[in-house]
Amino acid sequence: MTQTLSPEEIRDVNTRYHDVAARHYDSKWGIDFGDIGLQQVSAKVEKALGAKPGRYHRSLEIGSGTGYFTLNLMRAGIIEQATCTDISPGMLGTLADNAQRLGLQVDTLAADAESLPVEDESFDLVLGHAVLHHIPDLATAFSEFARVLRPGGIVLFAGEPSRYGDRIARVPKRFAGAIAPLWRQAIGARPAPPAEGGAADASLEQFVDVHAFAPAELSEFARSAGLQDVKVSGEELLANWFGWTNRTLEATADPRDVPWAWRQYAYRGYVILQQLDRRLLERRLPATVFYNLMITARRPG
């Protein structure tokens, strides 16, 4: 599948797919810029760092999408000045709209993570969420992250699929696919109409994800780029099984027919299970069993 695409083709597919996805990305993924989003993102950063985050003067986000991480971290007072990059101009357009609505000032830059058009040693924090698994050459990308960080600066990425977690997430997806017709009948929903953006764009989805990681592999990219104090942790297990079941079901139905009460149940349930994962499982189980991995590292100096 993805092995048949060249790195250039992977970048092109990611750009086209996310340009289309940008229009409905926030509603599809429940991206929140209120209290819930602010708490979710702050908690992820605190978990990844293993300590309460301080204030970062200048940050550079990679694959920032519609702004989930940077805009919420600015609202939390963790980031002061932000530059958001993404390979998809469409995503950056939605991000700029979100920033304007929230009264936040950010710079946006359409750029590939493997070739960042910014000066050496110019940022205190290089961050990203759910982006590393789309990047063809991670060794080059991590060298870029190290280059643009000032000495002592921090790299922080979260929301990267773990190889084992990705494999076990197929179980709820398959289960949900099998019961979807019964579920639609129960809630009175019609089958989903053709995907927004057309069948061609929906068919790109299978090509945009190119990696799932073992924790040690992720650490190795950071170490090979000369970064220190590398720490990889895992998050979300029950929340992901629940989330994937519901998202798979919802994807089969006409969104206009999915009742508000169901959406509330799916969203609130996910948030509750996230807390349960955090309080009960994440401290006790190894990173490798979780669905998502997070990595932090520091540029020496």
Ligand SMILES: C[S@@+](CC[C@H](N)C(=O)[O-])C[C@H]1O[C@@H](n2cnc3c(N)ncnc32)[C@H](O)[C@@H]1O
């Ligand atoms: C799954 S989305 C995550 C967006 C956002 N970080 C979030 O958490 O909502 C992945 C993002 O990475 C971007 N992306 C994919 N390949 C990239 C690359 N090679 N360089 C920079 N960004 C890339 C996509 O355009 C998309 O916006």
